[in-house]
Amino acid sequence: MRAILTYHSIDESGSPISVSREAFRAHVRWLASGAVRVLPLADLITADDAHDAVAITFDDGFLNFFHDAAPALLEASLPATVFVVPEHVGGSNDWGGQSVPGIPTLSLMDWKRLGELARAGVSLGAHTRRHRDLSQVRGAALEDEVAGCVERMAAELGHRPTTFAYPYGAVDALSATVVRDVFALACTTELRAVRRDDDRALLPRLDMFYFRERGQLEAWGSAAFRSRLWLRAQGRRVRRLVQGRGPRVTGRVAGGHAA
Numbered sequence: 001m002r003a004i005l006t007y008h009s010i011d012e013s014g015s016p017i018s019v020s021r022e023a024f025r026a027h028v029r030w031l032a033s034g035a036v037r038v039l040p041l042a043d044l045i046t047a048d049d050a051h052d053a054v055a056i057t058f059d060d061g062f063l064n065f066f067h068d069a070a071p072a073l074l075e076a077s078l079p080a081t082v083f084v085v086p087e088h089v090g091g092s093n094d095w096g097g098q099s100v101p102g103i104p105t106l107s108l109m110d111w112k113r114l115g116e117l118a119r120a121g122v123s124l125g126a127h128t129r130r131h132r133d134l135s136q137v138r139g140a141a142l143e144d145e146v147a148g149c150v151e152r153m154a155a156e157l158g159h160r161p162t163t164f165a166y167p168y169g170a171v172d173a174l175s176a177t178v179v180r181d182v183f184a185l186a187c188t189t190e191l192r193a194v195r196r197d198d199d200r201a202l203l204p205r206l207d208m209f210y211f212r213e214r215g216q217l218e219a220w221g222s223a224a225f226r227s228r229l230w231l232r233a234q235g236r237r238v239r240r241l242v243q244g245r246g247p248r249v250t251g252r253v254a255g256g257h258a259a
């Protein structure tokens with residue numbers, strides 16, 4: 001089984017975007033144990049299915065990544081990708097200028113820290129310019145959120161990102177086409193393992209919020225792990241239908257929260 005793991009913030013709030021420091025440390029111990037291969041995102045997608053493998057991703061670029069996640073990942077030589085929101089770098093996750101109930105408003109890394117991470121080997125991907133729901137923007141605004149994001153990151157960091165994550169996991173046919181033209185890989189929030197025939201512009205991920213309790217990630221590959229994954233995916237699907245929002249990914253099933 002191959003899967004892309006999603007984290008957002010390492011903090012103690014218990015919010016849907018949060019994994020505690022202790023839970024993250026336990027994940028790192030397991031990831032560094034050799035139980036599965038941990039590959040850079042691009043390598044995971046081209047790897048065969050003969051070996052279990054994961055790629056580690058962090059959305060939004062929280063400052064706590066710099067202090068609480070990067071040191072542990074780098075010490076264990078675990079590759080990771082951070083998806084950055086250029087117009088909020090050095091600011092906070094108050095997307096649209098307002099906070100969301102249940103989601104903590106937290107500081108994001110500045111360009112200096114992002115540059116340090118890139119030099120240390122952390123991969124930086126794009127997460128739109130302003131953390132916009134791409135299914136809701138069209139024309140020049142859509143172009144600006146996707147291609148404009150690359151240009152801003154290249155200007156600040158001297159390096160063009162080749163990977164992308166959709167804010168809120170929100171994507172439709174048009175935005176997927178625009179993203180596919182610009183990036184080698186793009187990640188949704190569809191909760192499942194990677195399949196050989198997956199569209200590289202619509203890659204699924206496993207949100208580690210659902211695997212934050214002790215032993216849940218470590219059960220990787222077991223029947224219990226697979227049934228837990230299936231149940232979580234069903235639960236998210238049902239909640240979306242109840243909330244009248246429907247699947248986020250056109251023609252596929254996906255979920256997502258305010259991140």
Ligand SMILES: [Zn+2]
Binds near residue numbers: 059167168259
């Ligand atoms: Zn996000």
